[in-house]
Amino acid sequence: MAQNVVTTPSARVHVMPPMLRGFLWAGIGFLVLNSITAAIRPDVGHPFVTEVSITIGWIGAVIGWLLGVGAYEGVVLPLFGVTPRVGEATDWRRYWAFATDHKVVGIQYMTSSACSFILAGGIAMAMRAELATPGMTFFSFSDQYLSAVGSHGTIMMFSVATVALVGGLGNYMVPLMIGARSTIFPRLSGLGQWLIPAGVLTVALSPLLGYWTTGWRGYEPLGSQDASGIIFYYLGVAALTMSSIIVSLNLVTTIVFNRAPGVTWARLPLFVWGITTVSILNLIWLPEIQMTFILELLDRLVPLNLFNASGQVLAQLELFWLFGHPEVYIVVVPAFALWNEIIPVMAQKSLFARSWAVIGLIFVMMLSGLVWAHHMFTNMRNSEMFPFSFFTEMISIPTGFAFMAALGTLWKSRYRLTTPGLLILMSIFNFLHGGITGVFLADPPINLQVHDTMFVVAHFHYTIIGGMVFSWIAATYYWLPKMTGRMYSEFWGKFLSIWIFLAFNTAFSTMFLAGLMGMNRWVPTYPPYLGPINWVITIAAWTLGVGFVLHGVHIVWAWRKGPKAPENPWNGHTLEWLTSSPPPAHNFDAIPEVIDGFYTYGEKAGPIVANLKEIRPHVEH
Amino acid sequence: MDIVIFGAVWVIISVLGEWVLIKHIEPHAMYFLLSNQGNIALHAFDFLMTMLLPVFLLVIWWLVWTAVRYHADSAEPRQSRFQFTKNGAFTGIWILGSIAINLLFWLHPTAADLEQMFSSQLPSRQRNDLVVDVTARQWEWIFSYPQYHLTQTVNARGQDELVIPAHKKIEFRLRSYDPFHTYDVEAGVIHSFWVPAFGIKEDVIPGETRYEYIVANRTANYHTNPEVRVQCAEVCGPGHPWMEAPMKIVTASQFKSWIAKQQKLEGV
Amino acid sequence: MEQQASTTMDQERHLAALRWGFRLFLGIEIIPFIVLFTLRYELDAWYVAPTVNQWLGAATAAVMLISIFWVVSALGAIRQNDLIKTQHRLKSTVGLGLAYMALVIYEWSQRSIPVGTRYGENYYTTLGVSAFYTLAGLFVLVAVAVRSGRARLNAQNYWDIQAVTWYWVFQGLAAIAFYIYFYWI
DSSP states (O other): OOTTSOOOOOSOOOSSOHHHHHHHHHHHHHHHHHHHHHHHOSSTTOOSSOHHHHHHHHHHHHHHHHIIIIIIIIIIHHHTTOOOSOOOOOSGGGGGSOOOOHHHHHHHHHHHHHHHHHHHHHHHHHHHHHHTSSSOOSOSSHHHHHHHHHHHHHHIIIIIITTIIIIIIIHHHHHHHTTOSSOSOHHHHHHHHTHHHHHHHHHHTGGGGOOOOSGGGOOTTHHHHSOTHHHHHHHHHHHHHHHHHHHHHHHHHHHHHOOOTTOOTTTOOHHHHHHHHHHHHHHHHHHHHHHHHHHHHHHHHTTOOSSSTTSOHHHHHHHHHHHHHHHHHHHHHHHHHHHHHHHHHHHTSOOTTHHHHHHHHHHHHHHGGGOGGGGGGGGOOHHHHHHHHHHHHHTHHHHHHHHHHHHHHHTTOOBOOOHHHHHHHHHHHHHHHHHHHHHHHHSHHHHHHHTTBHHHHHHHHIIIIIIIIHHHHHHHHHHHHHHHSBOOOHHHHHHHHHHHHHHHHHHHHHHHHHHHTTOBSSOSOOOGGGHHHHHHHHHHHHHHHHHHHHHHHHHHHHHHHOOBOOSSTTOOOSGGGGSOSSOOTTSOSSOOOBOSOSSOOGGGOOOSBSOHHHHSOSSOO | OHHHHHHHHHHHHHHHHHHHIIIIIGGGTTSOOOBHHHHHHHHHHHHHHHHHHHHHHHHHHHHHHHHHHSBOSSSSOOOOSOOOSOOHHHHHHHHHHHHHHHHHHIIIIIIHHHHHHHHTTSGGGOOOSEEEEEEEETTEEEEEBGGGTBSOOBOTTSOBOEEEETTSEEEEEEEEOOTTOSSOTTOOOOEEEEEGGGTEEEEEOTTOOEEEEEEBOSOEETTTOTTSEEEEOSOOSTTGGGOEEEEEEEOHHHHHHHHHHHHHHHTO | OHHHHHHHHHHHHHHHHHHHHHHHHHHHTHHHHHHHHHHHHHHHTTOOOTTOOHHHHHHHHHHHHHHHHHHHHHHHHHHTTOHHHHHHHHHHHHHHHHHHHHHHHHHHHHTOSOTTSHHHHHHHHHHHHHHHHHHHHHHHHHHHHHHHTTTTOBTTBOHHHHHHHHHHHHHHHHHHHHHIIIIIO
16 A cells, blocks of 8 residues: 555664564553553453453554554555655664565564474473373473463464465565565565564463463363463464464465566466465465454453353364364475475476476365364264265375375486485475374274374374474575575584484374373373383483474574575576575566476476576675 | 386385284284274274375385485586476376275275264164263263262262273263352363273263263273273363273173162262 | 556556455455354354344444445546545545444444343454454545545556555445344344
8 A cells, every 4th residue: 555655765774673662662552552441441440450451452562563663664654655764774683673575574484483483392392391201290280281282382383384484485485486576565574574473472471361271272161261371372373373364465466466477377386386375275264263263252351152051162163173274284285385396406307297296285275174174073973074084085185296296206316315305305204104194083983082192193293393394494404595695514404304303203103102002182191101102202302302403503503604605506497596695685687587497407408587697686795 | 127126125015014014013003992983993093004004115115215226426416317297107096096095995994984883873773781971070070870870970089980881882971061060060161081992082062962882892990901091082171181080891790789889879 | 668668567567466465355354254154153043133223223334335335436536536525535434434333332332232142242243343344444544544645646546545445345345244144134
């Protein structure tokens, strides 16, 4: 809406660091709206801070935070037709404020995601400390443990798994890969990123209001009788999902309209296809879950009787899983796309069965809305189990297409086992375990035994950590030379990759057995016969946690101190490799004119763009 | 040449794998089960394992084969020698094969087992030897035996206890509410009735009554195997981890004397 | 000359992208209403409380309907290059929106619909969501009315007016759907 008013970037930046101002304004926003709510509340003698006033105050805090980090100058003033006196910073400070450059936003998202991953991973380490022995040891009360489970799941899902590959890599890479100079809604996108810290802090601080015990799904009617902390779960998720909606809206519009000449749908890079399909899923299902959570919040605050014994308990479960299962495909679809993005480059071999790989992504997207009720087999009759087990089993067919393209490309290739190459193979290996055990879970008689046990926990950690996180790390190493202009250490990259691979598989393959032995979920204590196996899982999980942190240290080191990277170290064909590293603000000097597909290697491979010489920026940044 | 060696090794490891699986793993894949329903689940589990092992090994072996045989000697970008983007036979086998195997799994075990499982719930089959009312409250399992006028059975330590006879058809009636709540007995959350050794679980939802039918095919108790316990499987608040009850499956005569003892205890 | 032509084309394409993205946004904002309407059906089927004030409901919906036509005429005016009329129409749409909110608040204060029933719970929840969209619409209407004085809008450059019109029409249709769904069926 604001494209008529030009904000000139200037060297003049805020006097106060934007994030500090954000915190300050958030505090003011909270205080103002909380006070107003407290003042107009009809009953006399209530406390100053109540559940209702916290909810409304929180909205004020988020608005204050967004305005404070720079939306005031970046969005609000232009909206009213006023040209702000200060512009965006151009030095390192731009990473710490509202930004409109898609590359800065992408880095901000990746940083937010990585920090959330470390935070929620730390919570997981505490959970494993508790589960190392059968009795209560690390936590004093079980609701502390259950709050930890809930925060771990919520943060991991909504600010890591849904965000890292889409908001992070998607924002950075998609415009570059389609030959665009910017995204369509850069201001909105800059705004959305700052919802992530707000949402994560909200969820992480939820125990301050009281321990909540529902886990990341917030089942009713337990949610409405839990302590007040669950309010921050609803609100935090609202902020985080809003951020993902913005990312998807922005990227899908950008992909439709900002493709360079010649980047046809038939030539669109695989990763961009992944982002397109995942964005459509986000746009359909995230508004659905937001409304559901608003209903749950009202159900608790008013209170209403929508989801208890006098309403419909199952209605909440249905509304949740209607979103909940597409969500797991939101997580892994970009990972499938990354396999087939990186493998042809590492093998220097044409992508096998490209159209099947794309069809696979699209059919996974479409089927994902039809399988959700397999999370509720313990609530169903024959007539309902039948269709849902059918669709659940069928979704493994398009999922298999991603495998088919990857394996076909690997066959008779000359595959470079670099760190990203190795991690992609590991990701396929891990996701295979998740997929195969998914077939078992799709069969209702088996499901009725292993549902709600550690078997399921191991299954979805295999798909999410094994599939998505391994691909995420692979993609980070793959594009690190592009994003930073620097190279990581091949020895440490491989060493740490093997480290996390071994630790991950030890921890979670053992967890399958714990589930089959009768260990249920959401318990800080368990019968003593499960002690030894949990001890093994805990040791492996801690090792895994250390491995992830070391990867983070290594990546940050490479970013700051790594050796200078060659321009196109992997000889990738996609457009991002045609510009300098890191790319300048305008990405390309001339918009690339694409004349050939990106995945052709060997003798048939001709030039990909017509105007190669004009694309690369002359002035190095 | 590649395809011959690759295929031969795949066949060998698949055969070896199947042998280990069928001989040593499948009989105990779910560790301990003692009900008809549990056996349905176990058979399905074993069938899927047998069918999926070659698929699983194909992909794993393919990845290992790639890493061992196809790895490049240096990180320098050099084009792969063989360039192809199509292989009709491979694509066709993969796609048709995955459709066929998934349709098979849907028909067997899924469809066949569901028929078997739900046939026990047909009205014509409803002549059950024993009815147990199971009430889930936060946080306790309460077992009552309406046929014997028992409202809450407990063991010597005063813990709720479930005792059932082996080889009899048992009907569990599952409800979630709180009979001891001071003002709102309808207050309840979702629980899940699970006996790991039965191989089935059913969510217990406030406002609904649900049924589960089981025949236990041998005697056992929590001390002979800890999977013989009633366990809440759905998170239901801070007391969830302790929402479990010991359980005994006994002979008909032991059951009779246990009922007599409980009736004496309750003064029926 | 050629340079100029290509920039105009770029601008056209950019505008098309903005329009498409905004329509997509409005499209996904239908989903919350689908959730609400589904939940009402699941909990309460087609029951309508006999105590609802049909006259008041009809009046509220009528005000909203008029405001939709009014804001569409604002868009028509800017297409005729009549900025003064556009601003006037935008301001009177704000007035109609405020009148709608006043009627809703009045109806709410009357408690003609019992709060503690399934119908009442769904009624007030959906009404609240719909009113939230109306409030957001009022905010952007005011913002664009203020902005229209500074941003040199004319018959070639009126995307701001178009966006706010679309948004107002969207929330108006949502409010009318609410009326039909909760008063008639």
